[in-house]
Amino acid sequence: MRVVVLGAGLVGVASAWYLAEARHEVTVIDRQPEAARETSFANGGQISTSHAEPWANPAAPLKILKWLGREDSPLLWRLRTDPAQWAWGLRFLGQCSAAHTRANMVAILALALDSRARLGALRRELDLHYDELERGILHIYTDAREFETAIPQAALMREFGCERAVKSAAECRAIEPALAGSALPIVGGTYTAGDESGDARQFARRLAERCAGRGVAFRYGCAVERLETAGDRIAGVRLAGGERVAADGYVVALGSYSPLLLRPLGIRIPVYPAKGYSITASLTPTSIAPSVSLTDDGAKLVFSRLGSRLRVAGTAEFTGYDTSINAVRCKAILRRTHLLFPQLGEGDDIEFWAGLRPATPGNVPLVGRTRIAGLFVNTGHGTLGWTMACGTGALLADIVSGRAPSVDPVPYSV
Structure with a gap:
């Protein structure tokens, strides 16, 4: 054809x-x-089967209500006179039940595992290089309640083929030594050794x-x-x-x-656009930055080392097709980054970016x-x-x- x-x-x-x-x-x-x-162009850089839990889950509605009006919140819903936004939002709420969350997670995970295997085969077949790292992805938690919630989620993912292992705070720091200087308490994490990172562009x-x-x-x-x-x-x-x-x-x-x-x-x-943000910081020889790709569940941010750069990306802003960069949200990402990695360095060479991710309710x-x-x-x-x-x-x-x-x-x- x-x-x-x-x-x-x-x-x-x-x-x-x-x-x-x-x-x-x-x-x-x-x-x-x-x-x-x-x-x-400048996404989070993760090939992340371990990120299969959908945004629409039983805890989401209360979190979204708590974040309404907060410019620096991980998920910001800007109310618009847009029928498509309201229709999408209602469908999102309908997907927040435990049964829908489980079914959506299983569907996402099946496709993600197949995709990760295909990517590896394609990389070997074509000898492709894109600042790839095969060091796994470490989910870190700074809130004890969220960490406790993650433990059964990890068990469910293991049931369906994702090797997401629960780790103590000490084990998290051993996997990624750059976390040793964190100003935020790391209470625990989960680690998926088979996940990867790399420059999507x-x-x-x-x-x-x-x-x-x-x-x-x-x-x-x-x-x-x-x-x-x-x-x-x-x-x-x-x-x-x-x-x-x-x-x-x-x-x-x-x-x-x-x-x-x-x-x-x-x-x-x-499908409705969910605007995500990223910062890309150039690293110097003295920068203490992660080399294992990380997911900070509390702030909904991901960290990926791309050669001599650190990409930090995440958050979701539902504001239609607006691609402008909100300085408050970028500063929130920078602030969280420097709390986790105080010895990263303040460098002036930081690029800010925003892009529209096509989101379905589940x-x-x-x-x-x-x-x-x-x-x-x-x-x-x-x-x-x-x-x-x-x-x-x-x-x-x-x-x-x-x-x-x-x-x-x-x-x-x-």
Whole structure:
């Protein structure tokens, strides 16, 4: 088949790779001048199967109420006159039951484990390098009650194949010695040795180069205006400037912007943008910084060493399609970082970034066919786009090709 993939972020490029591997003729279209310029540009850097617990869980509603109006809160819900935001919020609340949380966790974990294995195989096959580190991910807790809650969660994840082990405070400091100087009390943690970290932007660009070497065509600087239909099929993609690109199949992998393209066709998917922030700090020879990727559950932040840089990312701000950088939230990330790592150094070379993560109410991505023949979707990964990119790319390629996927596709169906 001739397949057009809309979007050249991590998910779009991974989809293109696995589609090309299945011998489809693939064209990728993106409005940016190169791959991974938007949500994949400066994310947290984690390939994290251990982060499978969805935001929607029984404890979430009270936390969100407590955080309302706090500019520095880990999750900030800005009330808007936006029907899509309210509809998404109601669905989110509906996913907060214990039963939904468990089902969503199992679905996320199955795809994340498959994706992590595929990423490792792809790295070895193509000799890809992207400041990758295979040192696991350590979840740390500074609140004893949250740590106690994490222990049964870790047990559930182990039941479904994630090797998330509970660690004492001393064991956490042994795994990551940079925590020894923390001004915050580390009460315990969990450690997943098989998890990884790396620069998602570097990976996406290098995989795009390998895709091009296999015949995938990349059309950068081309904004998509709409999908056009003819009867019950897609007739083509109309680009800004008037050009129409036709194919046999079309994959919408535009992250948070996917619902906007699909809505005129009568397809409504429960995806809403969750703005995340990151800071990237250059490290000096005297910087005492973590070399094991960390998740600070209390502040909803992740820390990843990317060569001579430290990436700190996280939080979620529900404020529509606004990508402006809120200085208060950036300062909160810096403040938490320096409390955990007082000897990091104050350096002036710090980059601030914000991007829109495509979130579904239960954090389970949407991968597969739509009701319109030839139209497919691969979006809704939330904070786990890097974690699940290879897995959802392979799942999408299997569905397009009519093959039996290695992961049950039902939980991710559009």
